[in-house]
Amino acid sequence: MTLILTNDDGIDAPGIQALRDALADQPTWVVAPDQHLSGCSHQMNRGGPIAIQPRDDRAFAIGGTPADCTRVALGHLCPEATWVLSGINAGGNMGADLYVSGTVAAVREAALLRVPGIAISHYIRNRQPIDWGKARQLATKVIRTLMAEPLSPGCFWNVNLPHLQTHDPEPEMVFCPPCTQPLPTEFKVEDNQFHYTGQYGNRRHDPDSDVAVCFGGNIAVTKICLW
Numbered sequence: 001m002t003l004i005l006t007n008d009d010g011i012d013a014p015g016i017q018a019l020r021d022a023l024a025d026q027p028t029w030v031v032a033p034d035q036h037l038s039g040c041s042h043q044m045n046r047g048g049p050i051a052i053q054p055r056d057d058r059a060f061a062i063g064g065t066p067a068d069c070t071r072v073a074l075g076h077l078c079p080e081a082t083w084v085l086s087g088i089n090a091g092g093n094m095g096a097d098l099y100v101s102g103t104v105a106a107v108r109e110a111a112l113l114r115v116p117g118i119a120i121s122h123y124i125r126n127r128q129p130i131d132w133g134k135a136r137q138l139a140t141k142v143i144r145t146l147m148a149e150p151l152s153p154g155c156f157w158n159v160n161l162p163h164l165q166t167h168d169p170e171p172e173m174v175f176c177p178p179c180t181q182p183l184p185t186e187f188k189v190e191d192n193q194f195h196y197t198g199q200y201g202n203r204r205h206d207p208d209s210d211v212a213v214c215f216g217g218n219i220a221v222t223k224i225c226l227w
Contacts, residue, residue, distance in 0.1 A: 008102025015088035018136040031073035034061035042105040066106035084110035087120035094210040095179030117156040125163035155225040160214040179209035
């Protein structure tokens, strides 16, 4: 296998390094944005030049979005790639997040190009720091499992790792549907400025959905199919 690694937090983010470490035994190419682009969804360059800055023989900082990175990687830098992996994102991407996440858009673009992919995100509980070593261990387990699962063309995996506490039990992988509830929309208006005030950790969620699974301390795994 040859793997492309990307993200929306930027090529220097700790999450993509954790992902690279998790796949140290596999041939990987890092093709990621040259800046932080969280929440950019499936935005793409529509005709202008896209800068390609080599970092090493198989790592490139791209002057474009995560979806751009997937196109540049599969179309130019590594057309022989067999998987696209995106993450590990600092923050959850569950339910309604699927539509705004650049992390997810990178593998959605891969699915459109008929290349399988896995988006991996890490829920952040109460703004606590992420243990990237633990995230790497969980990601290794998840990737090995999912790469052995059948995946039809046009489909990809969306994974959300829980934010574990020191004495929490080892999480299980739970295959589940995406949540259908909206993100928090509470707000306040001050001085003609609109501010969201809702808390991500208090979002409404369907029972047994990816949000419920991840908030409950387990690894939420959802198969997303575009057709």
